[in-house]
Amino acid sequence: MPDNNFNYDDEEQEKGAPKWMVTYSDMVTLLLVFFVLLFSISSVDAQKFRSLAESMRGDNIHEGYESIIENQYQPASNPEIAEAADGEEDSEEKNEEEYEESNEDNSEEEPSLDELLKKINKYIEENGLEEVISAARDKRGVLVILQGNILFDTASAEIIDEAFPVLEEVASLLNEVSNPVEVQGHTDDRPINTYRFPSNWELSGARASRIVRELIEESVDSSRLLSVGYGEKEPIASNATKEGRQKNRRVTIVIIDTSAENESEDQ
Known part of the structure; x- marks a missing residue:
């Protein structure tokens, strides 16, 4: 005579991995993804830093501008900028010479x-x-x-x-x-x-x-x-x-x- 008390749900629960294993697997997977993400980010930052350092050492950023270091000047690669800078220097020298000459003339003309x-x-x-x-x-x-x-x-x-x-x-x-x-x-x-x-x-x-x-x-x-x-x-x-x-x-x-x-x- 068949046992009418047989529980089919108990039989189904015994098949496959336990439920806690699913949660544990998800957690391990998330941790793995997290560490991979951290590693990838750290690698990109280092590469960007190297690229930035190389560009700072080159002439790409400060072309045509005075250096913050005293008595140091980065020459302009643009010929028009360089020409303008030379023109300004010539003009300043000319003005100084004219000023000195005018002072000399005044001192010569001033009576005793x-x-x-x-x-x-x-x-x-x-x-x-x-x-x-x-x-x-x-x-x-x-x-x-x-x-x-x-x-x-x-x-x-x-x-x-x-x-x-x-x-x-x-x-x-x-x-x-x-x-x-x-x-x-x-x-x-x-x-x-x-x-x-x-x-x-x-x-x-x-x-x-x-x-x-x-x-x-x-x-x-x-x-x-x-x-x-x-x-x-x-x-x-x-x-x-x-x-x-x-x-x-x-x-x-x-x-x-x-x-x-x-x-x-x-x-």
Whole structure:
């Protein structure tokens, strides 16, 4: 009599590999694929690195551009770029030569201070200004002394109209040389005490500064100019007389002799 309790599912389960083996096989296969992928990637990166290194050593990338290393230049393979670079170098050399030549010409054309003094005295003589302007030479350089009465009204630092043509000529002469210029303001010893000028220091300083401003307006380079107020401390005549006080009220323009300064520094 047949056994009615026979289980066909049990018989089917006994055939083939266990189920866990399938999972294990899949895992091993995935691991194998993963390691193969890693190996292939690492091989490609190394090859790319070698290719990049070779291209960097060659002239393919930096043709026609300056090297980051000082004093090293990669020549341009493009003849047009090379031609342009040569043209720029020639142009720069030409500009430098022209600049040096112009400086030499200017230095040759610039008169000496002695020649400038002669020009100033000639201007004074031709215009009959001997009574109000004088020029001399000393160890500091050339001194141009302008009496205060041809420049300013009493107790004022505003230039009078008659002084502008004189200052225009002075500026023109100053522009013939490149020496530094010191503008000195001086007064007599009579005290002053006004709202604008509490003392002769302020008055002399304001007058010197006003002359400097006018010279700048007449195109004298401001970097060459210096203004100083001495008040009544450096008289050139006695303040006991009217004539002496008039001489002391003055503006002195000192064109400084830089060669003399250089010689004293060397000693």
